Amino acid sequence: MIQASHEAVMVNEVLENLVFEQNGKYVDCTFGAGGHSLEILKKINESGTLISIDKDKKATINLSKDFTDDGRFRLVNDSFSNLRSLFEDKEVDGILIDLGISSTQLDDPKRGFSFQSNGPLDMRIDTTKGQTASDWINTATKKEIEDVLWVLGQERASRKIASKICEIREKKPIESTKELSDLIRSCVYTRSKKHPATNSFRAIRMLINNEIEELQKVLEASSHVLCCGGRLAVISFHSMEDRIVKRFFQGKDRNESNVKFQYIKDKFLKPTPKEITINPRSRSAILRVAEKLC
Ligand SMILES: C[S@@+](CC[C@H](N)C(=O)[O-])C[C@H]1O[C@@H](n2cnc3c(N)ncnc32)[C@H](O)[C@@H]1O
CATH class of the missing domain: 1.10.150.170 (Putative methyltransferase TM0872, insert domain)
Structure with missing residues (x-):
């Protein structure tokens, strides 16, 4: 079976709202097939940096030259809930979290995520x-x-x-x-x-994959590592996840952090009809971007 590569979702909206400092330090918590990471690298300048994370080892091998030849880029194979162990407090300008799994993972029968083809019932993102x-x-x-x-x-x-x-x-x-x-x-x-x-x-x-707990932890961690005015962008595909993100930005349901956030422009953004036609899997995406107030 030919595996479809992943089509990054709401790329323009993410770049426009998240990448505000061309010489900033950015984190892509969900590298996947690298679609968003590549576009972030194109937008930042030679002083900017991007650290991308993915807990799926398969997503982090066979990196293209776009990444391996770029000294501004580093890839970390870990859970994004460990974000705080990678950075000092108030160090990061922007964080992207594109939740769920990629089409590459979904379409690989060996991973067991899909009901469309037969395979072992695995479903672990980190297969180790x-x-x-x-x-x-x-x-x-x-x-x-x-x-x-x-x-x-x-x-x-x-x-x-x-x-x-x-x-x-x-x-x-x-x-x-x-x-x-x-x-x-x-x-x-x-x-x-x-x-x-x-x-x-x-x-x-x-x-x-403990997805709800992982999300709660990465939101909390983001509030610490973001600098004042730093931005957090989250794309979710499930109403429960979006509710967690929304309530987090409202300052509700926090375990630890009292940091305040303010939406950049709109409370949320949805893919354009054109994007949904080109990439039907984007149809349930919802993007929220907010900045940290200090
Ligand atoms: C929707 S895909 C991201 C696609 C990516 N934005 C792109 O443009 O190709 C989500 C990715 O996040 C990874 N992931 C999911 N949960 C994670 C977690 N808790 N920690 C680290 N990576 C995670 C998955 O392995 C998957 O590759």
Whole structure:
């Protein structure tokens, strides 16, 4: 199968709102296929720097010459929740967080993220540690499965799917994306064009990769490492993530930081109809950019 490369989302909006100092220090917390990073490098000058992070080792090998030959660029293979260990407080001018996974990861059947092709039920972004989706599906209680599908996936058939999973795994462990997606399809009645396994797969991926906790931690860390007037841009694809970002910028639900943020212009931005036509995966994106007040 040919793997599609990732098309960076809302690039113009990110550059326009995030990169305000050409000689600034920028961090791309989600390097992926490097689309945003490359554009940031084009916009900053010879004194500017970019440090990009990705916890997927596969995303950080085979870097193109655009990156390896550029002395202003450094790549770190780590979780973005560890941001604070990489920088001094008030050191960074701008931070980008483009949540979720890239098309390159989604379209690779071996990674187990997609219900569109068959592969091992893995779903880990960092494949070197943690439990796979298969480990979890075959050991979690019925109630745990139901709660994850309901809370993270807003899946109305969560109870039915959880019961079916428990029934099937009694006979044989569920190990492939096809087994899981067929099982979900048998439980979900839908008239929409959306694949019946969309919500459940996303929910399980979010759980396996601790995505909500990672987001909360990176927002908190960003508020420390950003300089006064520094900007934080977050692209999310899920209403729950966007709500966390929105409440963080409003100063709500913080564990530790009391830093205040102010939106640059609009409270949020959405992709243009033209971008959605060219890259349909951008349709649910929502970008929020705010600056740190000191
Ligand atoms: C939507 S993609 C980013 C695409 C990128 N902006 C581009 O233009 O190609 C998200 C990336 O973030 C990475 N990622 C997700 N969660 C992460 C985390 N907690 N720490 C570090 N990287 C993470 C994924 O491996 C993936 O490559």
